[in-house]
Amino acid sequence: MQKKILIIGAGITGCSLAYFLANTGWDVTLLESQDEIARGGSGNPVAAIYPKFMLNDKAYNDFMLKSFVFTTAWVNQLGLNKDDYRFDGAIEVLEDAYAHKLEINLSGKIANQEIFLSLLDKPILKKYLMNQDSRGLLFHQGGWVNPIALCRHLVNHSNIKILTNQEMISIEKLNDQWILKTKNQKNFNACHVAICNAEHLHQFDLTQHLHTDAFRGQINWVNSTSFQMPSIVICDKGYLAPHMQDMHIFGATYAMNDFNKDLRLSDTRKNIASIKEIHHEFYNYCLEQKTISGRVAWRASTRDRKPYVGCVFNNQLFKKMRVRELAQTDHLPWLDNLYVASGFGSRGFTFAPYCTFVLANLINKNLSKEDKETLNYTNPERYRLKKMSLKKAASRIFKV
Numbered sequence: 556m557q558k559k560i561l562i563i564g565a566g567i568t569g570c571s572l573a574y575f576l577a578n579t580g581w582d583v584t585l586l587e588s589q590d591e592i593a594r595g596g597s598g599n600p601v602a603a604i605y606p607k608f609m610l611n612d613k614a615y616n617d618f619m620l621k622s623f624v625f626t627t628a629w630v631n632q633l634g635l636n637k638d639d640y641r642f643d644g645a646i647e648v649l650e651d652a653y654a655h656k657l658e659i660n661l662s663g664k665i666a667n668q669e670i671f672l673s674l675l676d677k678p679i680l681k682k683y684l685m686n687q688d689s690r691g692l693l694f695h696q697g698g699w700v701n702p703i704a705l706c707r708h709l710v711n712h713s714n715i716k717i718l719t720n721q722e723m724i725s726i727e728k729l730n731d732q733w734i735l736k737t738k739n740q741k742n743f744n745a746c747h748v749a750i751c752n753a754e755h756l757h758q759f760d761l762t763q764h765l766h767t768d769a770f771r772g773q774i775n776w777v778n779s780t781s782f783q784m785p786s787i788v789i790c791d792k793g794y795l796a797p798h799m800q801d802m803h804i805f806g807a808t809y810a811m812n813d814f815n816k817d818l819r820l821s822d823t824r825k826n827i828a829s830i831k832e833i834h835h836e837f838y839n840y841c842l843e844q845k846t847i848s849g850r851v852a853w854r855a856s857t858r859d860r861k862p863y864v865g866c867v868f869n870n871q872l873f874k875k876m877r878v879r880e881l882a883q884t885d886h887l888p889w890l891d892n893l894y895v896a897s898g899f900g901s902r903g904f905t906f907a908p909y910c911t912f913v914l915a916n917l918i919n920k921n922l923s924k925e926d927k928e929t930l931n932y933t934n935p936e937r938y939r940l941k942k943m944s945l946k947k948a949a950s951r952i953f954k955v
C-alpha cells in the first residue's frame with residue numbers, strides 16, 4: 556500500500572490527523588483554501604478544554620470523557636511552548652441542583668472522581684476570585700490551549716507538506732486514485748483522501764448528505780488591565796479566559812446559519828453581558844470601552860451533537876441495496892480510502908485530537924476495541940441508516 560494521503564482543511568482536525576499519520580510513516584499533503592493554516596474555527600486566540608457533560612446522555616458523556624482524557628494527556632506531552640497551553644483547571648458555572656445531579660450521575664463512571672472534579676465550595680470560589688454565590692463544577696485537569704500555536708506545532712513534520720490557497724471543489728475516483736480539483740483548475744491525486752473541512756463538508760457530491768449547521772461565533776478581547784483576573788478558564792453564560800498574550804479574552808456568541816463576517820457591536824455587548832457574573836469590575840470596565848477587538852468564525856454542528864468521523868457510502872451502490880442487505884453490517888457499501896472528520900461543534904479542541912487519533916488507526920488498519928466503539932458512535936452514515944429503520948446497524952458498523 557502506498558502511504559500517501561491528501562487532507563482537505565488545515566484546522567485542528569486536519570492538522571491533528573496529519574500529525575498522527577505523519578508519525579506512522581504517511582506522506583501527507585495538507586490542502587487549505589485560506590492563505591494560512593488555522594484560519595477557520597481553529598484560528599481563535601484561545602480554546603477552552605474541559606468536559607461538557609450532559610445530564611442524561613451516557614454515550615455522549617463516555618465519548619466526552621474519552622476525548623478529554625486523551626486530548627489533555629496528548630497536548631501535555633507534545634512539547635508545546637509553556638505559554639501556549641495550561642491544564643490547571645476550568646470552572647463551569649451551573650445551577651446548584653444541576654451541578655449536584657451531574658456529579659451524582661458521573662459518580663462511579665470516572666476513576667478518582669475527587670481528583671477529576673469538585674463541586675464549587677467557598678475555598679474554590681475564593682481562590683478563583685468568584686462570586687461567593689456561584690455554583691458549579693471545577694474540572695481539575697481542564698484548561699486552555701493556543702489553537703494556532705497547537706496547529707503549527709502539529710504540522711511541523713518532514714512528512715507533512717502544506718499547500719495553502721488551494722480550494723478543493725471536487726473529488727472523483729479514477730481507477731484506484733482519488734482526483735481532487737481546485738477552484739484554480741489544479742489537480743491533486745492520491746490513493747487516500749480525508750475531508751476535514753468543517754461546515755463545508757457537504758460541498759462534495761460524495762458527502763453532500765452529511766448535513767451540518769454553521770454556527771457563527773464572535774469572541775472579543777481587551778488589552779491587559781490591572782484587574783486581578785481568575786487564573787483559570789471560567790465558563791458561565793460565556794467564558795472568561797485567564798490573561799494571555801497580553802489580552803483578556805471572552806465570548807462567545809452562538810447563531811445558526813448566520814454568515815455575517817463582520818464584528819457586530821450587538822454581539823460584543825452580548826459577550827460583555829455574558830461575563831457579568833464572573834467578574835463584575837471587569838464587566839463594568841468593558842462596558843466603558845469605546846472599541847473592543849474580536850474575531851468571527853463558524854462551528855460545524857451536527858443535529859445530534861456527535862461528529863462525523865469515519866467512512867462514507869458509495870452512493871450508487873447504496874441506492875441499489877435493499878434494507879435487508881444493509882442490515883448486514885459486514886456488507887455495507889463503504890467507499891475505499893475516503894475518510895471524513897467534521898462536525899465538532901463547540902468542542903473541537905477536546906474532540907478532534909482524539910477522533911483523528913482513532914481515524915488514523917482506522918486508516919492504518921490498527922483499530923482497538925475502544926476505537927471501534929468510538930467509530931460506531933461517530934458513524935457518518937448513521938442518519939441514512941436510521942432513516943431506513945436500521946438504528947441498530949447505524950451504531951454497530953464494527954463488531955466489538
Ligand SMILES: Cc1cc2nc3c(=O)[nH]c(=O)nc-3n(C[C@H](O)[C@H](O)[C@H](O)COP(=O)(O)OP(=O)(O)OC[C@H]3O[C@@H](n4cnc5c(N)ncnc54)[C@H](O)[C@@H]3O)c2cc1C
Nearest residue numbers: 564566567568588595596597603723752753772902903904
Ligand atoms: C467563536 C468560537 C469559539 C470557540 N471556542 C471553542 C473553545 O473554547 N473550545 C473548543 O474546543 N472549541 C471551540 N470552538 C469550536 C472549535 O473552534 C471548532 O470545533 C474547531 O476549530 C473545528 O476544527 P476543524 O479543523 O474541524 O475546522 P476549522 O478550524 O474550521 O478548519 C476547517 C478548514 O478547512 C478549510 N476548508 C474548508 N473548505 C475547504 C476546501 N474546499 N478546500 C480546502 N480547504 C477548505 C477552511 O479554510 C478551514 O481552515 C469555538 C468556535 C468558535 C467559532
